[in-house]
Amino acid sequence: MKTKKLSSAPLPVVSIGALATILILLPFIGLAQRTPWSSFFSILTEQSVRRAITLSLIVATTSALICLLLGLPLGWILARSQNRWIRFLRAAVLLPMVLPPVAGGTALLFALGRRGFVGQKLDEWFGITLPFTTTGAVVAATFVSLPFFVLAIESSLSDLDLDFEESAMSLGSSPSRTFFTVTIPMIRTGLITGLTLSWARALGEFGATITFAGDNPERTRTLPLELFVALESDPSRAIVLGMIMVTISLGVLITLRGRWMGQR
Numbered sequence: 650m651k652t653k654k655l656s657s658a659p660l661p662v663v664s665i666g667a668l669a670t671i672l673i674l675l676p677f678i679g680l681a682q683r684t685p686w687s688s689f690f691s692i693l694t695e696q697s698v699r700r701a702i703t704l705s706l707i708v709a710t711t712s713a714l715i716c717l718l719l720g721l722p723l724g725w726i727l728a729r730s731q732n733r734w735i736r737f738l739r740a741a742v743l744l745p746m747v748l749p750p751v752a753g754g755t756a757l758l759f760a761l762g763r764r765g766f767v768g769q770k771l772d773e774w775f776g777i778t779l780p781f782t783t784t785g786a787v788v789a790a791t792f793v794s795l796p797f798f799v800l801a802i803e804s805s806l807s808d809l810d811l812d813f814e815e816s817a818m819s820l821g822s823s824p825s826r827t828f829f830t831v832t833i834p835m836i837r838t839g840l841i842t843g844l845t846l847s848w849a850r851a852l853g854e855f856g857a858t859i860t861f862a863g864d865n866p867e868r869t870r871t872l873p874l875e876l877f878v879a880l881e882s883d884p885s886r887a888i889v890l891g892m893i894m895v896t897i898s899l900g901v902l903i904t905l906r907g908r909w910m911g912q913r
Contacts, residue, residue, distance in 0.1 A: 680891055693889070705873075708786050754858065801839045804839060
């Protein structure tokens with residue numbers, strides 16, 4: 650495979666690409682420049698911060714696993730179905746990506762709240778209450794992050810050569826066995842990409858979480874909510890919390906991309 654050199658690109662393309670890179674990096678450079686590094690570790694080890702980080706990691710990881718469970722078959726349907734209604738299903742699935750998170754949280758509240766048409770039944774029949782609980786925070790995070798996983802899976806399946814699956818089934822493999830032994834291994838990159846994106850999106854979720862799950866320091870105050878509270882009382886502490894979020898997200902993205910996706 651030939652290595653593509655940046656110098657071969659047209660100058661306008663390189664210039665605009667550099668401008669885009671600066672636009673992306675500039676806020677993070679400003680955040681790093683304003684971070685009070687002398688108090689970074691003292692804030693990091695505060696009980697409330699450690700609790701928020703732990704809760705965020707639990708919510709994001711649980712949400713990513715749910716996205717894997719629900720999004721894999723949904724992505725397969727979107728990629729392989731030829732029905733006319735599939736375009737409407739795709740639009741509905743991707744709606745949380747463009748919907749303001751607060752609006753998504755409001756919709757969840759009216760659907761799954763104690764007076765919601767589903768939440769009311771959950772409460773009456775099973776005694777399950779989702780709003781203002783850790784489970785509710787997971788539901789909110791899953792709602793906004795699931796489209797990212799589904800989109801990655803649909804894209805990978807659409808690019809997959811069907812000959813491999815057809816060959817396996819022609820040799821006697823059942824559709825289920827072919828799916829787990831042929832299809833999934835061949836979309837490994839898309840699978841890891843989807844998990845990474847959904848995990849990162851869930852980690853940074855704020856609007857839907859505070860609207861549906863509320864701000865409970867013990868059960869629902871994730872790191873973004875802790876940052877929001879700090880902004881009102883201690884801006885320096887908020888800057889440190891923002892840098893912590895950037896560090897966690899960047900570390901996970903770099904590690905997974907390099908180790909699992911064959912990228913440097």
